[in-house]
Amino acid sequence: MLPTVSHGDGVWLYDTDGRAYLDGCSGAVNTNLGHGVREVTSRMREQMDAVCFAYRTQFTSQPLTELSRRLTELxxxxxxxxxxxxxxxxxxETALRLATLYHAEAYRPFKCTVLTExxxxxxxxAGALAASGHPVRRRGLVPLLANQATVAKVRPRHGELRADVEQWERAIEEIRPHNxxxxxxxxxxxxxxxxAVSDPAVLRRLRELAxxxxxxxxxxxxxxxxxxTGAWFGCDHAGVVPDIMVLGKGIAAGYAPLSAVLVRDEVAAAFDRPLSSVLFGHTMAGAPLAAAAGLATVEYLIAHDIPARVQRSGRHLRILLEHLAARHPVVRDVRGLGLQLALGLHADPARTPGVSLDLVTAARDQGLLLYPAGIDARTESVMVAPPLNSTEAELEELVLRLDRSLSSLVPDPAPQVRDLAATR
Ligand SMILES: Cc1ncc(COP(=O)(O)O)c(C=O)c1O
Incomplete structure (x- = not known):
């Protein structure tokens, strides 16, 4: 039985029985500012009083125009x-449609295969799931997905979590680049x-091949x-500019449903009409209320220089998690960038997902929320991804609760490991 949420305040969520939960994973890694941030809620309230909805083919709105300006500047x-x-x-879905239409527009309809990892x-x-290398979420849906997209997958080498440059090159050659x-x-x-972090060399090589x-x-x-991740965008770590960048989750940080597809000028210029009339769209997309939430969120990120802050807090949290990894044999590794971190777990191949779900349940008993991840024993993990404005004290409280959760999950770490950890 799930608890019934009552209210949220910063990194904390409360249920109707008065129990407090520290949000160690920002919901689904989306409530990036935590809960009840006045800068966002007051902007939304003002917008609600002005107008919640105006249809995208009939109006734009001031927050939407301003949000677009901010995003394209960043x-x-x-x-x-x-x-x-x-x-x-x-x-x-929109990015897949755009890629297909882009080639069709230039009389290259044969260029229709999408390669993912x-x-x-x-x-x-359906299209996004067809593009996903996530067998657990695709299970039973193959008949629906088969015709949704022509998708090929590149897989990492045995024992690795991400494909390397050579694997990508080989996959592209096998498909034939002209397709x-x-x-x-x-x-x-x-x-x-x-x-799991993609090698920056992969992104750079993909840019060259594209x-x-x-x-x-x-x-x-x-x-x-x-x-x-401690930069404005994950691609920034590799110094790579994609042709299309899809943003979601943290763009309105859980305050409203919103996502955005950013497109390079050169791609947009291939069409003789505006992208909005190439792509069509969804009724609620970019409505003024969601736009106000997105604008207030992005302005908060800018005003508090969140990427720099995440570099510092991510380093701090990672060190604390490495200590936990040394103390708890069930932890295989600590991975990620900035505050997009995870504990890789030693999983039971006969029961996946298993240990990650056990840990999420144990953590909830300790008043800590974690996000299970993984598609098999190799990738099984829990994400540790707190709000980006978490304080050091909040991160330390997170690790304390995680330590207790891990201890309740498995027998105490071997004494010699514990003694070793205590000497650090
Ligand atoms: C990388 C990535 N892409 C796409 C999605 C899908 O986003 P949504 O759940 O908002 O549809 C997610 C959600 O977890 C994600 O993590």
């Missing part, structure tokens, strides 16, 4: 066009790999975008 390179959607899945997660709508419409990649993984062969590079920054 984004690298010439990602100068923004198309709004309501969820990460819809954003990915397994593990990866791009969303639950390739787009490559979709998560700079840092989420639900599928548990914060330029050479004319396919589009799509960065799925739904989770990693807008400060989560």
């Amino acid at each position: 984004a690298p390179g010439s990602l100068g066009h923004v198309q709004y959607t309501n969820s990460g899945s819809e954003g990915i 397994e593990p990866s997660y791009h969303g639950m709508t 390739l419409a787009a490559v979709v990649i998560e700079p840092v993984g989420g639900a599928s790999s548990g914060a 330029d050479r062969h004319g396919f589009l590079l799509v960065a799925d920054e739904v989770m990693s975008g807008l400060g989560r």
Whole structure:
């Protein structure tokens, strides 16, 4: 039975029985500012009193225009066009549609294969799920997904979590580059790999190959975008500008449904009409209320220089998690970037997901929320991804509760490991 939520305050959520839960995973790695942030809620209240909805083909709104200006200023390179959607899945769907239409527009209809990675997660709508390397979430849906997209998958080498440069090159050669419409990649993984980081050399090589062969590079920054990894965007760590960047989750930080697809000027220029009339869209997309929430969130991120803050707090949290890893044999590794972190777990291959769900349950008993991730024993993990404005004391409280959760999950660490940890 799930608890009934009563209210939230900063990194804390409370249920109707008065129990407090420290949010160690920002909901689904989306409530990036925590709960009840006045700068956001008051802006939303003002907008609600003014107008909640105006249809995107009839009006734009001041918060939407301003949000687009902010996003295109923050984004690298010439990602100068923004198309709004309501969820990460819809954003990915839109990116897939755009890649297909882009090649059709230039009389290259044969360029229709999309290459993605397994593990990866791009969303639950049919196209996004077809593009996802997440067998657990695809289970039973193959008949629905088969015709949704022509998708190929690149897989990491045995024992690795992400594909390396050679694996990507080989996959592209096998498909034949002239068939390739787009490559979709998560700079840092989420639900599928548990914060496994793509080698920056992979992103750089994909950029080169995209330029050479004319396919589009799509960065799925739904989770990693807008400060989560200690940079404005996950791609920034590699110095790479994608052709399409999809933002979601943290863009309105859980205050309203909103996502955005940023498109390079060169791609938009391939059409003889505005992108909005190429792509069509969704009824609620970019409505004034969601736009106000998004604008207030992004302005908060800018005003508090959140990427720099996440670099510092991410380093601090990582060190604390490494100490935990040394104390608890069930922890295989600590991975991720910034505050998009995860504990890789030693899983039982006969029962996956298993240990991650046990840990999430044990943590909830300790008043701590964690997000389970992984598609198999190799990737099984829990994400540790607190709000980006968490204080040091809050991060330490998180680790204390996580330590207790791990202890309640397995017998105490071997005495010699414990003694060793105590000497640090
Ligand atoms: C990288 C990534 N892409 C896409 C999605 C789908 O987003 P949504 O759940 O908002 O549809 C998610 C959600 O977890 C995600 O992590």
